[in-house]
Every structure is written in C-alpha cells, then in structure tokens.
Amino acid sequence: MRDVAVIGIGMNEQWGELWEKSIRDIFVEAALNAINDAGVDKIDSMYIGCMSGGLFVGQEHLSSIMADYLGYGNIPATRVESACASGGLAFRQAYIEVASGMSDIVLAGGVEKMLDVDGAAATYALSTAADQEYECFHGITFPGLYAMIAKAHMHKYGTTREQLAHVSVKNHKNGSKNHRAQFQFETTLDGVINSVLVADPLTIMDCSPVTDGGAAVILCPLDLAKKKFKNHEIIKVIGTGHATDTIALHDRKDLTWLTAVELSGKKAFEMAEKKPSDINLCEVHDCFSIAEICVTEALGFFEPGKGGPAVESGFTSIGGKIPVNTSGGLKSKGHPVGATGIAQIIEITEQLRGDSGERQVKNAKVGMAQNMGGSGGSSVCHILEVN
C-alpha cells in the first residue's frame, strides 16, 4: 500500500445555524475551500460522511447530488454512514482508495444539516444511531444513554460532577479561540453545573449541540504531494483503525469501557508504530462530557478511572501533557454529525502545519483523531504526522 498525505483542508466560515444554505451549499462550500487549499485542479473520486440526510433533510443519494453540485465531472462518489463516526469513516475509505493505488486525488468530506427539523425530530433522527428495537422503542435517547455511562463511571471510579464539567469548560475555552466554532464563548464550572438539566447528571452544557456544517480534506499519495503540492507542510497519514462494538449499551460487560475505541486506537497505534505518549495532541469525540473522559481512558492516555482527574489537573488543556480537543471539540465547535470526523482531521492538520494561532500546541509533530458512532458502537481513529 502507498503512503498517503493530507494536502488540503476546508470548512464553512462558521458552523452553526446556516438557515440560508441547503445541505448541498454547505458541503460544496467546504469542499471548494479544501480544493483551493490543496491547489488541485481535479478530483478522481470522493467520499461523503453523512449520518441521516433522509431524516434531517429528506435527501439521500448524497453521492450523486454532491458530485453533481461540486462540478468536477462525473466522478465516483460514495456516501458512508456510521452515525456520528461517518466523517472519520469517509476519511478512512478515502485513505484506503489512495493507498490501494486505485485513485490519486481523493476528497473526503462530511456534512449534516440538522436544524431544518424541530427538536423532537432531531432527537428522533439522532436516536437511530442506537438500537431502535431494544433501546429507542422503550424511550431512551442519547443524553440518557450517556448519563447512564456517566453514573456508572462516577460509581465505579469516583469521577465527580466537577470533573465532567471541566471537560466543557476546557473545550469552550479552546473553542473561544476558533473562529469557525458555533459557540465561541467561555464558560465556568458553575455555568455548566447549573445549566438546564437534560439527563442526570448531564446538563445542557455537558451536551454537544445540533449544528449545520460541512468539512472536507484532500488526500493524495505522499510521493505526489512531495513533488507537486507544496503549498503547505506535508502531513502524512501514519495510522488508521476502525472497530465496532455492541450497538446497545446493555449488551456491554462494563458500561464505562468503550471497546470499539480501545480496539480502533490500538490498530492505529500499531500501524503508526506509536504509543499514546508519542501523541502531541488528540481530537476526541466529546458528544457528551463523559464521552471525552471515557475515550481518553480507552485510548490509553490515562488509566481506567483517571480520565476525570486528568482533565481536572489540566493534563488535557493546551500546554498540558496531552492537549485534547484544541478545536473546542464537538461541544464548542459544534457537531454536524457527518462532518465532525473530517473537522477533527482538519484541526490536527492545521496544528501540525503550525497554523492554529492562539490555539497552537507547541512542537506538535504527531496528532490523533478519534471519531465515534452512537454510544460507542463504532469508532474510527487516525494518526497524522508532519512528514
């Protein structure tokens, strides 16, 4: 398999409530930004991560419509879906296609337009990432599932309410320096803990928002990147890992342990020949504050049960041992589900290029992105390195 590089990145100017743009506009804007950033004049193929075009905007067949409106010809286009991990999976499929030798210039993008439906319909659409027959039909939705994970983690390890809140405080602090973030304000422990309760112990400030947004990156063989695409520092993809777990929470041996995250991380580390201590920064899937804590443990950055104390101690802040979610994460940057995994790759790429301004992690050479579906039913990890 060939070595692969990321040579272009693009997003919308700001994620949030993009009332004036349809899903095709949102995707095409991000894709054209990535194409311009890379300086390519053609695309051989593309992948689109999208969770539920059907339920959110009544549009499936995203392969055809996005290729059509991008205007780069009758190229092969493939939509992939793995709930909130759809973007990370689109990146992985694009990586495999370039690595295989089948195509040279491949666009990996993601998009979701979530605000065209009301709150109940959005909650329903998102709940289709859980087990409909055994979870949703009985009334549970995602805040409830993650609240059960949080309660179990608190019970087993003594994780505190304040530690959960620290995740949101840190991520809002990072996001306040990200001009593309949906919510560019800082918050406090009190601000998180005393906001509206959603599912005990999680308040609305523990939960990522619904968002309209798109993101895209351009991949090509490393050799071609070195020869032809020198706009930016070349960022090499050195590891990819993908795994699944039981879709239903009640089928897991331990509610606090995300096996798909552990396995996808291990595969990525093994392929990259790296260990957690080699990673300079990591974007993880903080759909809820507790998720970030569980993910940092499952990836091996901290021992089981030590994720809460780690965020409290500032280990995951910019300047800490392993900065996590320097972009603001899903919590502050926003979470248009299909686009999130691609935006994580964008944050890592920008950091490794040294282009992150106030959010810049010093001497960032190796970065990781972890994107998760449902309550951990699927997970995709990637490790990128400055070439």
Added chain:
Amino acid sequence: MRDVAVIGIGMNEQWGELWEKSIRDIFVEAALNAINDAGVDKIDSMYIGCMSGGLFVGQEHLSSIMADYLGYGNIPATRVESACASGGLAFRQAYIEVASGMSDIVLAGGVEKMLDVDGAAATYALSTAADQEYECFHGITFPGLYAMIAKAHMHKYGTTREQLAHVSVKNHKNGSKNHRAQFQFETTLDGVINSVLVADPLTIMDCSPVTDGGAAVILCPLDLAKKKFKNHEIIKVIGTGHATDTIALHDRKDLTWLTAVELSGKKAFEMAEKKPSDINLCEVHDCFSIAEICVTEALGFFEPGKGGPAVESGFTSIGGKIPVNTSGGLKSKGHPVGATGIAQIIEITEQLRGDSGERQVKNAKVGMAQNMGGSGGSSVCHILEVN
C-alpha cells in the same frame, strides 16, 4: 493491487414480505448463508449497502448493529449509500479493501426492509434518491421520472409500448424459475399493458416492487481463494467501474442517455480488457422496464435506440445473444434497494459456477452486473470471470 475472487454467496430463502423478520434478521440470515457457502471461519471487515434505514425502519448506524448481530467480533463495518446502487457500491468498496492489501476476508452485503411503512411513506423514502429541492418538492416521484425517460425514448427512437412490456415479460419468465424471487409467475404483453396505470406509459407491471430482503457475498485475494477455498469454481473480479451524473433529470442534455451507466461500464470494460461482445450475460438495473432498455444501450450492448427492438427480438432472453436479467431482475426477483446490487453479483457468480439450474446460460464464462441509483445519478458496474 491484488487480484480478488468471490468465494461465497448468500441470500434469504425468498425475498418478499418478510413480516416476521426485522432488518437485522434479514441481513444476518443472508450474511450467514454467504459465510457458510464460502466456508470461512472469520471475517476481517464488512460493507453494508442500505439506502434508507432511517426512513424505512428508523435505524441508522447499520455498521454497528449488523456487525454486532452477525457475531463475528468487533470487526470494522462500513455502511455505504448511493440510493438503489448502494449494494453495488458496497461490493466495490469491499473489492478495493481486499485489492489494497488491507484485509483478506471481506463480506459485502446489502439489505432493505421496505414494507414496515405504508405506500406513501415508501414512495417518499424512495424519492429521497432524486433531487429534493428541484424535483420532489414539486411533486415528481420515480415512476414519473422514468415515465418521462420512456416518453422521450419513444419520441426519439420510436420505441413501442410493446417493447417496454417485453422487458417485464422476459424478466418474469426468468424469475418464474428463481426460487428466491418475490414474484415467481409469468406474465404476457397484455398482462403488462393492461395492468393499472402508474405514470403514462408505465403500468404497475413496468415497475419493480417494494421488497424486504438481504444479500451477501464473501471476497478474498485470488491467491488465497486458490489455496484455501475450493468449495466452488473460483470467480475472479476482473473489472469495476463507478460514475455519477446529474441527480436531476432536467439537467441532462438527453433524457434517454444514462451517462453514469456509460462511464461506469467503460471503466469496467477497460479494466477487464473486455468489450460488450465478450460478455455472456448481464444483470442490469430494471427498476422500470424503460431502464433496462436504456442501460443495455448505455453499456454498448446495442446502438442507441436499438434496446427496444433487441428485447422484442429475444436478443436479451436466455439463449439470446446477451441474456439480460436471468435472475428475473428487479421486476420479478424484487428490489430491496440496498440488497439489489449484491444479488446481481450473486446471480452472475451462480451462473459462472454453472449452478443456475433451469435459468443456466450455456458456457457462461464472463458476466457483468450494473447497479444504478436514482434516475441514473450514479452507476456501478462489475465484470466477473471464471478463473
């Protein structure tokens, strides 16, 4: 890239109205049949084609749920969607993953459960394969789109009402010999022409049905197949092609010409180093009778405008120059949209193995499958050969 073989195939016992089975049961049944047929004891990765789990059964995140219920471990699983071409695309992604060297034993499956919603909801779900903003919001659904293609074809080339009906008569004749087909009865020209009108000139007997069903195949490197999996004749994948076109019909220069089909076919022929006259049989996407006629022209089996006379003359019947849809096609076998592209590969594989009984095409050595999304907004082609 490595050579790839198809070593196992599986479907449900019969497609149709599977009231007693949920979408996970339908998929797992087909997948286990494929696993048993191949004689493999593990799966490294899997792909699932599904058009709209969200709108038909309220279940997305099919990667996680299907891997979970298949019970072969925490394997990577990826759902791909390209409307009615989702199955063909799942096969292509599995092919790329095996060819790349990333995985050895990969399952490519497809599934759709379409009968849990009423007719209006099914029509709405299917319409999300068209351009919502420019087509569907103004009231058009798929029978209307294909009726316009039929009218244009009749006007431009003099294609007759009877020639359209011949497609359905032929496919029902083939399907009457397929024990897995949803509708195992023969029909007549009168039976087609005088059935209920759906969208002039198309009657209900020109239209494929809504169906519950699943299908799966197992792929592995050709070398491994030769060494280890000798249950059956080894079938090699010698060509793959994938292309997109404008999603909306009104954006095409010629309503009668399916550019995505032409381009995906050309790529597959080029890779396989074959031409249309080398193909012994072909499964094509006859979602409507006119579609089969247009596809046989776009693939180059017949000159533009000659697809109608060809079916009338029996060229596409079993025993004709190029038997088309020996399985019964979407019309008679049924069309659970995500599964259709995989079932086409199964028919070709079974024919090349010489296992098709009464439907057997004599001396079948090279077969082709063509799977289409929407009104031709996407198309995926594969060519298989007896090794």
